[in-house]
Amino acid sequence: MTVKELIEKISDWCDDLTERCLEYVFALAFAYLLVCLGIALGSCYQKQHYEPQINGLRAQLSRTQKQLKRASEDRARQTKRIAELTGNGG
Structure with missing residues (x-):
């Protein structure tokens, strides 16, 4: 085996x-994007789903505090x- 063959x-x-x-880098980048997308969608769902409940509980708490007062x-x-x-005198 010559040096040229070894270098080749x-x-x-x-x-x-x-x-x-490069294949691993692309696979990891794709997985990272999927995770980011999942987090974004989960956050959006959470806000839409739980925000009305939180607002309702805040209103209920306000009413309860007024009643207690x-x-x-x-x-x-x-x-x-x-x-x-x-x-x-009490």
């Missing part, structure tokens, strides 16, 4: 290796009224 074999081996590496004020008013009627 090494060159062919490098070409094959480069071709296989009214109940607390009513209780304070009743306690004050009872204290006035009984002379308890």
